[in-house]
Amino acid sequence: MKFRYLPMTEQDQKEMMDTIGIDHIDELFADIPKEVRFKEDLNIEEALDETRLVKEMQRLAGKNLNLKEVTSFLGAGVYEHYIPTVVNHMLLRSEFYTAYTPYQPEISQGELQAIFEFQTMISELTGMDIANSSMYDGPTALAEAAMMSAGHTKKKTILVSKTVHPESRAVLKSNAKGQNLTVVEIDEKDGVTDLDHLSEQYGDDTACVVVQYPNFFGNIEDLSAIESIAHKGKGLFVVSSNPLSLGLLQPPGKFGADVVVGDVQPFGIPTQLGGPHCGYFAVTNKLMRKVPGRLVGQTKDQTGKRGFVLTLQAREQHIRREKATSNICSNQALNALGASIAMSALGKTGVKDIANQNIQKAHYAKEELRKHGVEVVYSAPTFNEFVIRLSRPIKEINEELLAKNILGGYDLSRDYSDKENMMLVAVTELRTKEEIDEFASVLGGVK
Numbered sequence: 001m002k003f004r005y006l007p008m009t010e011q012d013q014k015e016m017m018d019t020i021g022i023d024h025i026d027e028l029f030a031d032i033p034k035e036v037r038f039k040e041d042l043n044i045e046e047a048l049d050e051t052r053l054v055k056e057m058q059r060l061a062g063k064n065l066n067l068k069e070v071t072s073f074l075g076a077g078v079y080e081h082y083i084p085t086v087v088n089h090m091l092l093r094s095e096f097y098t099a100y101t102p103y104q105p106e107i108s109q110g111e112l113q114a115i116f117e118f119q120t121m122i123s124e125l126t127g128m129d130i131a132n133s134s135m136y137d138g139p140t141a142l143a144e145a146a147m148m149s150a151g152h153t154k155k156k157t158i159l160v161s162k163t164v165h166p167e168s169r170a171v172l173k174s175n176a177k178g179q180n181l182t183v184v185e186i187d188e189k190d191g192v193t194d195l196d197h198l199s200e201q202y203g204d205d206t207a208c209v210v211v212q213y214p215n216f217f218g219n220i221e222d223l224s225a226i227e228s229i230a231h232k233g234k235g236l237f238v239v240s241s242n243p244l245s246l247g248l249l250q251p252p253g254k255f256g257a258d259v260v261v262g263d264v265q266p267f268g269i270p271t272q273l274g275g276p277h278c279g280y281f282a283v284t285n286k287l288m289r290k291v292p293g294r295l296v297g298q299t300k301d302q303t304g305k306r307g308f309v310l311t312l313q314a315r316e317q318h319i320r321r322e323k324a325t326s327n328i329c330s331n332q333a334l335n336a337l338g339a340s341i342a343m344s345a346l347g348k349t350g351v352k353d354i355a356n357q358n359i360q361k362a363h364y365a366k367e368e369l370r371k372h373g374v375e376v377v378y379s380a381p382t383f384n385e386f387v388i389r390l391s392r393p394i395k396e397i398n399e400e401l402l403a404k405n406i407l408g409g410y411d412l413s414r415d416y417s418d419k420e421n422m423m424l425v426a427v428t429e430l431r432t433k434e435e436i437d438e439f440a441s442v443l444g445g446v447k
Contacts, residue, residue, distance in 0.1 A: 013025075064273065065407065067080055067271065067407075069405065070402070070405045070406060070407045071405060071406050071407065071431070071435045071438075071439070072407040072426075073406065073407060073408060073409050073425050073426055073427065073431070073439055074407050074408065074409055074410060074426060075384070075385050075409070075410070075424065075425075075426025075428075076165075076216070076385075076409075076410035076424055076426070077138070077165055077167065077263070077265075078265060078271050078274055078277075079265065079266055079271070079384075079426060079428055080271055080428055080430055081244070081266050081267075081354070081428055081429065081430065082354065082429060082430060083268050083269075083270065083342060084268070084341070084342055084345040084346065086341060086345050087268040087338050087341045087342050087345070090337070090338075090341050091334060091337065091338050091341070095110060095111075096110075096111070096114070096334065096337055097334065102115070102310065102333075103310065105307065105308065105309045105310070109307060109308060111333065112296050112308035112309065112310070113308050114333075114336075114337045114340060115133045115134075115294075115296045115308075115331070115333060115336060115337075116296045116297075116298060116308050117340050117344075118131075118133065118134065118336045118337070118339065118340040119131040119132065119133060119295070119296060121340060121343050121344075122243070122264075122280045122282055123282055125243050125246045125247075125251065126241065126243070126246060126251050126252060126253050126257075126260040126280075126282045127250075127251030127252065127253025127254045127257075127260075128251075128252075128253045128257070128260050128282035128283060128284060129253075129282075129283065129284050129285040129288070130282065130283055130284075130285065130288055130291070130295070131280060131281060131282040131283075132280075132281045132282075132291050132292070132293045132294060132295050132331070133293060133294040133295060133296055133331040133333070133336065134264075134278050134279060134280060134281075134293070134331040134332045134333070134335070134336040135261070135278070135279030135280065135281050135292070135293055135328065135331065135332070136276075136277075136278075136279055136328065136330075136332060137263055137275065137276070137277040137278065137279045137332075138165075138168065138240065138261065138262050138263030138265075138277065138279045139165065139167055139168040139170075139171040139172075139263075139279075140171060140279055140328070141240075141261035141262065141263070141279030141280065141281050142164070142168045142171070142172060142210065142238070142240050142261050143168075143171045143172045143174075143175040143176075144175075144261075144281065144292045144293075144326055144328060145208070145210070145238045145259040145261050145281065146158045146160075146172055146175070146176065146181075146207070146208055146210060146238065147175055147176075147179060147181075147292075147326065148259070148287070148290050148291070148292060148326070149207045149208035149235070149236040149238060149258075149259070150179065150181050150207040150208070151290065152207075152236065152287065152290050153207045153208070153234055153235060153236065155204075155205050155206060155207035155234070155235065156180070156181050156182055156205055156207065157181070157182045157183075157184060157203065157205045157206050157207060158172070158176060158181055158182065158183050158184070158206075158207055158208055158210065159184050159186055159198065159201055159202065159206055159208070159209045159210065159235075160172060160183060160184070160185055160186065160209075160210040160211075161185070161186045161188065161193040161198070161210065161211045161212065161215070161221075162185050162186060162187060162188045162193075162416075163188050163191070163192060163193055163211070163212060163215035163216050163217060163219070163221070164210060164211065164212045164215065164216060164240060165212060165216045165240070166216070166415040168212075168240065169183075169185065172210070181207070182205075184201050186198045186201060188217075190378060190379075190380065191215075191217045191219045191377065191378035191380050191387065192215065192219050192220075192221050192222065192380055193211055193215070193221055193226060195222075195225055195226070195229065198226065198229050199229050202229055202230075202232065202233065202235070203233075204233060206233055206235040207235055207236065208230070208235050208236040208237070208238050208258075208259075209226065209229065209230035209235060209236075209237055209238065210238045210239075210240070211223070211226055211238075211239055211240070212239070212240045212241070213239050213240070213241045213242075213245075213249070213252060214241075214242060214245055214249075214382065214383040214385070216424075217378065217385070217386070217387050217424065218362075218382040218383060218384065218385030218386045218387065218424065218426075219378055219380040219381070219382055219386075220249065220380060220381045220382065220383065223239065223250075223252060223255035223257070224255055227255050227256045227257070231256065236258040236259060237255075237256060237257050237258050237259070238257070238258065238259045238260075238261065239252035239255075239257045239259070239260050239261075240260075240261050240262050241260055241261075241262045242262060242263075242266060242383065243262055243263075243264055243266060243267060243280065244266040244267065244351070244354065244355055244358070245355060245358075245383045245384075246355075247351035247352045247354065247355030247356075248352060248355040248356055248359065249355075249383070253282075253284075258283065258284055258287065259281070259282070259283050259287065260280075260282045260283075261279065261280060261281050261282070262279065262280055263277050263278065263279055263280070264277070264278045264279070264280055264335070264336070264339040265277045265278070267338075267339040267342040267343050267346075268338040268339050268341060268342030268343075269335055269338055269339065276332065276335060277332070277335065278332035278335035278336050278338075278339060279332070281293065288312065289312060291312075292326030292328050293326065293328050293330070293331055294310055294330075294331050295310065295311050295312050296308055296309070296310060296311065297309055297310075297311030297312070299311075354429050355383075357428075357429035358383060358384035358427070358428055358429055359382075359383060359384065361384075361427045361428070361429065361431055361436065362382060362383070362384045362385065362386060362426075362427040363382075364427075364433070364436060365386075365425065365427045365431075365436045365439070365440065366386055368436060368437060368440035369388060369440045369443060369444075371440070371444075372440050372441060372443060372444025372445075373444055374388050374389075374390065374440070374443050374444060375388060375389040375390075376388055377389050377422060384426055384427055384428055385424055385425065385426045385427075386424075386425055387412065387419075387422055387423070387424055387425070388409075388422070388423050388425055388443075389421055389422050389423075390421050390422075390423060390443070391421065392421060392446075393411075393413075393420075393421060394408070394409075394411035394412075394413065394421060394422070394423045395411055397423070397443070397446055398411070398423075400442075400446045401439075401442060401443075401446070404438075404442055406438070406439055406442060408423065409423040409424050409425040409426065410423065410424040411423065412424055
C-alpha cells in the first residue's frame with residue numbers, strides 16, 4: 001500500500017461487493033442514466049505517494065505569511081495577542097485533545113468542569129447572568145442571538161448597525177433568509193451607529209437591535225443611548241463584543257443588554273489562517289431556556305460531592321427539527337478550554353493590564369501617525385483599532401508595506417463604498433514602540 005490511511009483494502013472492497021451481490025462498482029450507479037454520467041477522466045493531477053505529497057503540502061504552506069516573519073497591524077476580527085505557553089501545553093493533553101461529547105457525566109467530569117469554568121468567566125466579563133458552553137465563532141453567535149430574539153419576541157425584523165463586522169452581517173443575513181426574517185441595516189455616522197436612523201427604523205415588528213462594542217471601526221458605541229431605543233418596544237438588545245476589551249470597558253450587561261456575544265479568539269487562540277475560533281453567548285436569566293447550544297451546570301451527587309452535568313436542554317431538542325431552537329447542538333470545547341486557560345493564567349489583573357496596553361499603544365500609534373501627516377479619521381474613543389485615511393488605494397500601500405515586512409491594516413473599501421483609501425489599523429499589546437514608530441514612518445513616506 002502507498003498510503004497509511006486508506007479506509008479499505010481491495011479485499012475489503014471485494015467482500016463488500018460479494019455481500020451486496022454485485023460484480024462491479026459501476027452497478028452501484030445503475031439508477032443514474034448513462035447519458036448524464038461523466039465518462040472522461042477528471043482534470044486533476046495524478047495522486048502522489050505520501051512522501052511527495054508531504055513535500056508538496058509543505059511547499060504550498062510555505063507561501064503563507066508567518067507572523068513571526070512580519071509585523072502585523074491587521075486586525076478586523078482576528079488579532080495577534082500574547083498566548084501564555086501553558087495554553088498549548090494543556091491543550092495537547094490527550095484527555096482534552098480527544099474529548100468531544102460529554103454526554104456521560106460519570107466519565108466526563110474534567111471536560112464538563114472546564115466548560116463550566118469557561119461559562120463562569122464569560123459571565124463575569126460580560127456582566128451577564130449565564131453563558132453557554134461556546135459557539136462555533138463570533139459571527140455565528142451573533143446570528144444565533146438574532147434568531148433567538150425573533151423566536152422569543154415573535155417578531156420578524158432585525159435592526160443591525162453597519163458598524164457591525166461586515167462578515168457577521170453577512171452570516172446574519174444568510175440565517176435570516178432561511179427564517180423569513182427581515183434584516184434592516186442602520187446607518188453609521190461619524191464612525192458609530194446613527195441613533196436618529198435607529199430610532200426611525202425601530203417599529204412594532206422589531207425583534208432586536210444588534211450593535212458591536214467596540215465596533216468594527218474600533219470606536220466605542222454609546223450603549224446607554226442605544227439601549228433606550230432598543231427597549232422602547234419589546235425588542236431585545238444584542239451586543240457583540242471583543243471580550244479582551246471588557247477587561248477595562250464597562251460590560252454590556254451593565255447597560256441592560258439582553259444578549260452579549262462575541263469571539264474569544266483574543267484569549268489563547270492563534271490567528272491560524274482565520275480559524276477555527278470559538279464564539280461565546282451570554283444572556284440574562286429570563287432567556288436561560290432559549291439559549292442555543294449546550295449549558296453545563298453544577299450539582300451534587302448522592303453523597304453530596306460536587307459534580308457537573310449538561311443541563312436544561314436534552315439532545316433530542318436539537319434533533320427534532322420542528323421543536324429545535326437552533327441548528328447548533330455542539331460547541332468549540334477545545335478552543336473554549338484554550339480561552340479558559342489563557343484567562344486563568346492571566347487572571348483579572350493580567351486581563352486588565354493587557355487591555356490597558358492595547359488602548360495605550362493604539363493611542364500612541366495614532367499620535368505617531370499624525371506626526372507623519374497621516375489622517376486619523378474619527379475622534380471617538382477607541383480600544384485597539386482605529387481608521388486612517390491615505391491618498392492612494394490601500395491595496396497598493398499594503399503591497400509597499402509588505403515589501404518592508406509589515407502587514408498593513410484592513411482595506412475598508414472592500415466593504416464600504418464611502419471609505420475609499422481608508423485603512424483599519426490594529427495595535428495590540430505585542431507591538432513594540434520601535435515597530436509602531438517604523439510603521440508610522442513608512443506610512444508617512446508612502447501615503
